[in-house]
Amino acid sequence: MSNYRPKTTVEQWRILQAVVDHGGYAHAAEFLNKSQSSLNHAVAKLQQVLGIQLLEVRGRKAELTQAGQVMLRRSRQLTQTITDLEQLADNLTEGWEPEVRLAIEMVFDRTPLVPVLQEFEHASRGTRLTIEDTVLTGTLEHISEKTADVVITYHLPKGAIGEPLADFKLELVCHPNHPLAQHDEAFAQSELSQHLQIVIRDTALSPREEEGWLKAEQRWTVSHFDEALRLVKSGLGFCWLPPYITEQAIRDGQLKRLQLAGSSHRRGQLYLILPKGDNAGPCARRLAELILAHCKGDPMQEAAE
Structure with a gap:
């Protein structure tokens, strides 16, 4: 383990940030409810132990030097990390979860x-x-x-x-030039078995294939609706998809809703x-x-x- 001991404190960096953010020692002292002399001392001590000048006073305003700008940016990351750490401690004390x-x-x-x-x-x-x-x-x-x-x-x-x-709803869709789309009236489910079906992969570790609507012997499996939409729009197969995925493509004439006898859509x-x-x-x-x-x-x- 390293024996390094920090030369500076988090409080010194917070004071520096306050002086910059509030335009000077006087306003920063008022914001922090501290004396102006204590802020002057803290920043002077910070500059001394670092060996670089962070602030220079121009008129009545304290402005960052070039080195001070770099150090200030990095110090904000430090103080935010400390704030987050303290908030995490409070959360754990109150039973507030670190992840959902x-x-x-x-x-x-x-x-x-x-x-x-x-x-x-x-x-x-x-x-x-x-x-x-x-x-x-x-x-x-x-x-x-x-x-x-x-x-x-x-x-x-x-x-x-x-x-x-x-509520949710699934519609049976395919490309307008697909053979299934040539039916003007509802057709029997048996016709689906003759064509390629695009299905969404079950995300379970041990999927049960009796779940869902698998009516075709020929099946391609994809991981997301967006990929299914892309394949069906290209003319490959048919798929059950929700309207929020298909409505724009149907309006643009890139997809057609199919009328299946006894099951025009699935709802739940x-x-x-x-x-x-x-x-x-x-x-x-x-x-x-x-x-x-x-x-x-x-x-x-x-x-x-």
């Missing part, structure tokens, strides 16, 4: 989450947020294994308690779940509250239907 994981079923339109995350950023106290796209049984694994703090899912596992959040309910139940932390609960406040029965979700 949000797992979202991919059929959920993320647009309403933008104001949620903007508000959460201010309320999070520096908590790190991880957002994970999940599909089918991958979402359910996060609930059963309690590996996520907040989950948006289309399916409530047995014994789980969830708050209804929004999305729920918000706290997998850890009563053990959910205060930050996870705050995030869940914000999601429900902004997204529950969201008109943008309904309009997409």
